[in-house]
Amino acid sequence: MRKFFFVLGVGMTLIGTSASAQCFKKIVAGQDFFLAISQDGTLWAWGENGSGQLGDGTTTDRTTPVQISTATTWAFIAAGDNHSAAIKTDGTLWTWGNDSYGQLGNGASGSVTSPLQIGSDTNWKEVAVGDRGSLAVKTNGTLWSWGGNTNYYLGNGQSTSYVSQVPVQVGSATDWNHIYGNALHGLAIKNSGTLWAWGYNNYGQLGIGSTTNSDVPVQVGTASDWKEIATGDQLSLALKNDNTLWAWGTSNSSNLNIGTAASPVQIGTASNWKTVSVKKYSTSSYALLTRADGTLWAWGNDTSQQLGNGAGTTNYSSPTQIGTNTNWANATAGYLQSSGIKTDNTFWVWGATSLVGNGTGETNSPTQYACTALNVIEQNASKDIKFYPNPATSKITVSGVKVSKVSVYDQSGRKYDLQTVNNEINVSKLTSGIYILVTETDKGTFSDKLIKN
Template structure:
């Protein structure tokens, strides 16, 4: 089937980062020891090709944000410069070409990039002046520039200067403004824009409802979830695998509250599953679970189910069929599909419970997972692992790695 006949064609989708967190969180480090799931192998020197883990010395200006798409990666340095690499067929690297890059290349000359997110084959980023820019694939108007033309360099989305954060999905994009309003655009086949069943494609940002207390948003393949400042959680779009957490296996065309809890601090949408963290540090997931991406032993789950009993989770990130999360002690844990080594435990074994990534206790809350994963550490910049077919690990090769390897951003 074509991708339009089968909305579940996984080869086109990844789940990124969701909105990249603020710099202050990157410097947070605590020493609270968390109890939880059994740790996986800590053999962090093994990769899919059988070579040792690579370590590249970091340049003076360290990365402060990271986002990953299906086959590309972007990072913002502390000096505000933006660098991308990997798959570039649709121009998602943003360097004005469609040439794959196995090492970081700079996107323009601006030093005012504040946050970014990577979709399947497009990228969007916010600058410090509140402007929003997108580039890459635009076949479903996911760039929001009113066209369906692919862009190989950043193109500004409208004229607003009040964008706070952005989330890029497969073929749709959503963003929150500083006034608390929520906006979406792109493909609406599965009512993932939250504005009803029509139009089928929205070429420029359209406001979702009238609420002015949206705090964050995350876009999956064909569903979207968002939190409000009152701690409530809302989802809409496709729920054929229960990924909306509403106890249904159908669709919701407009935002619908998930349960009655008012303690949600963040949410992340994967291909067909969703995970979220509450204020008391508990982690909850729901939706499809074919590879254990929910971190619990169920076939699928149509309502939120707690992952283990730990109360020290700080942030979760969901992707195709994989999930990762960090804890207050600085450890990172991943679970679900691991065919490309994207769980970072030194193997390609699928994991059905959270499995620890090495022994480091310096992971920040800034990380992203798809077929490959990247994350920031307080003691040494940016680390990536997993699939490297298009050079998305940024080490100058196309060698897959199943354990974290440090990435160098040019000076």
């Protein structure tokens, strides 16, 4: 029995051999674009692409995910204003997008539209990218920076604005563990669990008890139990090892309701927070969080229904539960678009997203995006099974098997269940176009390309 494979979705690339959903395990948001690593280690991107920040070799905006290169070994990703960075499982560092300030670290200038390896080192651990610069830590515990030193972003003790086109080590410490960065400030956690910050500090976003800028890493308080950080333009959010939530900086224009705090302050009394994400750019910020019980929470500005509360543009001045589902694994706050992954590996989007609603408009509550668009659909070419007529107008007849369930997927990956009676499939309600027809039968699940007139 011969088998053929179709790609579902324009511009998609073969990445598997199963008709089951192949979805994302990691998503990060930049300025109006997203990067994601799929379950099989492939890299995907969508959104604005004027500087090549998606990495697909073009500067064309993408409304649905496109695969970036053919590699299946992507391990860590970071998205900035209009450039991106990633680390593979072999420890190599890759960057692409805008390079006006040397933020790609390739020793040159000019935008790059596909992932470009930086140097030959194979011990990169984590990378963070901002507006004009990039930060990273290696597996040996050293801290590195490159790009523009606007407002002391590089953290290397230089108070002047200059450009470093290649990674340069920051200090001599070898106990750096995690790195986080925004447009103009950086944060890092050491092996000891202490938190350090540097860069622009006009609203106290460094958390060091003042609004004084710092050109070198400065310890944030004395706590040694920091776990995870999320950085916005003018504020920072964090989780501690006891799963409490903390914030500092300003929220005056974002409805996060923390006022202005130059040092970390605890938010509420809950001690079961699991993940935290905050909008990286613009002052009208918002945050998405999940708890250990699998619930989803939102907080802040809701200008484009990005909180997902199903109630239009309703701002929340404190973390508020969204829906009643208890299977959220994590959620990501984009510019005005939100996304989340559930424990069953399904992918959900809401806000001003192009992935649902026929590519336009907004959705005010989490809506599943069918990741079949990331898959290869297996077609069984057995002569014993026939689908006819094809092209079809109102119905299709299946012969050679007993049909139990039928679904189709359009080219954006959206799934539609179809009615079937006595092996006749009703396709009259489908709009004209090309679909993948997936038919569950007594002899297995089969698929075929369907043209609807």
